[in-house]
Amino acid sequence: MKKTKPDLSVQIGLLRLQNPVLTASGTFGYGQEYAGLVDLNCLGGIIVKGLSLSPRPGNMPPRTVETPCGLLNAIGLQNVGVENFIADKLPFLRNLSVPVIVNILGQDIKEYRKLAERLSNVEGIAALEVNISCPNVKKGGVVFGTDYKAAARVTKAVRAAAELPIIVKLSPNVTDIVSIARAVQEAGADAVSLINTLTGMAVDVETRRPKLHNVTGGLSGPAIKPVALRMVWQVARAVKIPVIGCGGIMTAADALEFLIAGACAVQVGTANFVNPRATMEIISGIEEYLGRHNLKDIKSLVGSLIL
C-alpha cells in the first residue's frame, strides 16, 4: 500500500506554518547567523532576537555559564533596536519563504504599543511574539509577566496597535501560570508560548562571587524540560488559543512530548547552540514518527496524551 506523506503543517490563528518547529528568540540571532548551517526555508518559522525601541548594549560579561544539562544566561536583551532591525536585518529575512516572527520587549506599555505599531507597518513580518517574561532587565518585562493584570494590559495595548497575529510569551517564574495564560487570552492574544527561562544563579566557591555579572540569569536547556512540559500541559487544558511549547527541546522525541501534552507547535532554543542542525533533525524526526504511527497530520497528535 502506498503511504502518503504526513502533513506537518499547523495553523496558529491566522498564521500558517509548514511544520511545527520554530526557533526560540535569542537562540537564533536574526537568522543569518545560521544560514550556512541550516536550510532556513525548511523551518516552520523564525523567531528573531527580542527587539526594543532603541538599541540596547546588554549586560557586562560574564553573561553565560554552563550548568548541568543547562545554560544560564544574563545577556540583558542586547539588540540592534527596531529601526536598525528593519533597515539591516529584515531585508535578508524577507527573502526567505518562512514566516518571520518578531519578539518585542518594552520598558512600559507605551513602548510595547510603539513597537507593535512600527512593526505592523513593514512588510515581511508574519507575527509578533510579546516578551513579557524576560527576567534580566530590572525595569523591563518581568513585572508584566508575573502579574496577570499587567500581562493583560500589555496584551491589550499590543492587540490594539498591531495588525498582526500576536503570541504572548509567558514566564515560568510565577505561582500560577494558568491564570496569566487565561488573562492574556481574554485580552486578545492569538496564542501563548511557554516557557521562557527559569531564573537561577551559580556561585564560584573559590572566589565566592556569582558566576554571572548580573548575579542571576535565565536557565534554559534540557534541565528545564520537565517543568516546561508540565506548564504547557496545564495551560493547554485551560485555554482555547493555541499553545506553543518551549524549554529544553533537543530532539524530535522532546518535541513530540510537547505536542502530545497539548502544544500545537514548538520552539527550539538552546539546542541550536549544541547542535546547529537540531531543528532539521527534529522536523524529520517528527515526520518519521507520524509515518510510523500512521498519523496523517500533526493535529491528530496534539493534546493526545492518554491519562
Added chain:
Amino acid sequence: MVRGTKSKMDQVTVTVLENRFAAPGVYRLRIEVPAIARVAHPGQFLMLRVGQTLDPLLRRPFSIHAVHDSRTIDILYRVIGKGTNLLTAIKKGGRLDIVGPLGRGFSWKEGSPSLLVAGGIGIAPLFFLAQTITQNGAGAKTSVFIGARNKTELLCVKELKAMGLQVEAATEDGSRGKKGLITDLITNRVAASRPVIYSCGPYPMLHAVASLAMQYGLSCQVSLESFMACGLGACLGCVAEMRNGDLVRVCKEGPVFDAYEVA
C-alpha cells in the same frame, strides 16, 4: 595578506586520526576535514562536541593549531575540566562533530617583520600562523617568543625550530630559556626591528604585550578568550568590552582583535 573573515563554515562529523599526549596535561588531536582545512585562516577556531550526552551541554571552542596538506587539522589542547577530559577519551578512528572555521583570525602583514608572542597553550593558534608565514617564504623575517611557567609547559619549540624559525623561550621558574616574563624578553627586540606583533596567551600577558606595543607605536593583534555558548554570533554571550565601551562578540568580531581596540 592572510585574512580570516568570510570563509564558509560547516557542521561536519569527522574521523579522528590521532588524539595523543603531547606534553604533561596537553593533547594533540588530529582530524581529517579537507572542507575546513582548505578554507581556514590562522586564528580561527572550531566548536567541538566533546561528548554525546547532555552534560557537558555545550560545545567547546579550540583554535586551529595546524593544517597539513589542506586535509587535516590539528588541535592542541590543555586538559582543564569536564569537557577537555572527555575529549581525551576519543580514540583514533572515533568520530567527532565539529563546526567551523569560525571567527576572524589574524591579519598577517606580509611586508613587515613578524613577532609571534605566545604564553602557554597560547601557542595553539600562533603555530598555524607560523606555518602560513613560512609557507609564504617569510620565515626569515619572523621570530617566535614563547613563555610558560616552567619547561614542561613550553610547547612546540622543537617543531617551530624545525620550520627554520627563530624561537626564544622564557620560563617563570627559569627551568628553560630566560628566567622571567616573556615581555622582559621582547622589549629590546621590538625597539630594534619594529615588527608587527601577534599574540595569544593569558590575559595579563596580552595586556603587557599590548602596552609594550603601544609604547613603541607598533601594530599588535591579540587573540582573546571568552566563554562561548554558540560560537556563531547568535547568543551574544561571549562579549568583551572594547576601549570605547562597546561590547563585541569574541566569536564573531574576534577572537583576534587589534590590541588598540581592546580595553
